[in-house]
Amino acid sequence: MYYLGLLIEYLKNYMKTRLTYRADFWVEVVSDLLFQATNFIFIMVIFMHTDSLGGWNQNEVVFVYGFFMVPFGVFSCFVNMWGFSERYIVKGEMDRILTRPAHNLFQIFLENVDPPSLMGSFIGLIIMAISGSNLGLPFEWWTLPMLIILTLSAVAIYTGIYTTLTSLSFYSDAPTGILPLMYNIQTYGRYPVTIYNRAIQVLLTWIIPFAFVGIYPAALFLHRDEMKGMALLTPLVGAVFLGIGLMAWSYGVKRYKGAGS
């Protein structure tokens, strides 16, 4: 309850700051949508030159992309760790966080909430609806509950991976270029992983499990039986990676000694 109250307070605060920079809000919404559009263009370009990508047709790949957008939007809204090192370690804001009663990681999430990102989730749902109806996908009784469970699991995976990577800033205070590149790699989790060679499949499944934020869970809704088992594994992978992330984080916080300034 205490944490829910904090969340509401921070969202109120967010609205206030946002109203100060009104034009900027729309710049961000438009730029988010353009970001999605560019990925979409890539899929369109691929299917101008081929009919199937590893046995998946255009509507299926578009559907997977639609699903991919939903957890990513939720993740970017609530767990935004971009620029953590510069803001909290280098500038010493971490010290302020640590003197407060609420959990430090939760405070950092709160201070960086970004509701415009949720727009991506809505568009993802629309894309899923359109390509799903093109494919004649049935709407089962489990569709909606499964969508919620798999979305939350995928958000847990993202949070786990990015928390682990961000906690590296406790060990080295240089601005790292890893996070932006991870953003690049995560998008490959939305293509049929079977097109990659074995090493990359293993990597995208078990080491940085981005296949679980796109192709595997989406396969369940597409009735792709070969990936059903993997899809059902998503919550477990989410729990494991979230656990790793939180452990890496709390270990890093213990090591943290504060920076100058």
Next chain:
Amino acid sequence: MLGAYFDFIRIRFLTMLAYRINYYSGILIYTLNIGVNYFTWKAIYGGGESLGGFTGAQMTTYVAVSWMARAFYFNNLDREISTDIRDGSIAIQFIRPYNYVLVKMMQGLGEGLFRFMMLMIPGMVIAILLFPVQLPTEPSAWIGFLVMLFFSFLISSQINIITGLSAFFVENNEGMMRMKRVIVDLFSGLIVPITLFPGWLSSILKILPFQAITYLPGSVFTGRVQGVGIWNVLGIQVIWFLVLLIPIVWLYHAARQRLFVQGG
């Protein structure tokens, strides 16, 4: 005076060198990006021989070279500038006896030289070992490529500087910076070579500066563009370098008029 600017290159290079540990992971991640792109394209080719004038082997080389070029020309000047603007430290920089934009460019160059040696060269070696990359044999292609690579850096940094300076006008330009990153990666031909885009889009992209960053140098290096064509490519890069100076000069002057510090 010029010596002072060279010092900015040297200092940035040494700063980067102090934090070089971070770049070992960068090599791994760039190689991974090449790998994933390579397999995606392999699947797209299927049994086909050629796509948009690229053979399978050329595409592999193109992907590897484009990513490795990015390892060199990429920098965060946009973020550095907008941070300077937001925390107000730009006011101090403006009254110092140097040109702020030129200093940023020099720092970018220092970072570029570091990335060239610590990220691009080792990454390229690994990529050649792992994937069927075909490198050109004529020295002219190599010299041409290095010159073009330098212009890729200049143009990419100019776009970063423009994006960064825009923080003077939209107080929080986070969204613009994100958008710029995506647009540069996609429209420069890093993710999809420009000839594969639908006709209307590729004709738009041919009149935008982004192709000069990745697509044009990559086309020369894979041997798709040869002979006189190489001079055309270089010409396009030089023209864009000059054209992009105009908005930078304008923004810089407008910014000096407009400077208001938001705290700090």
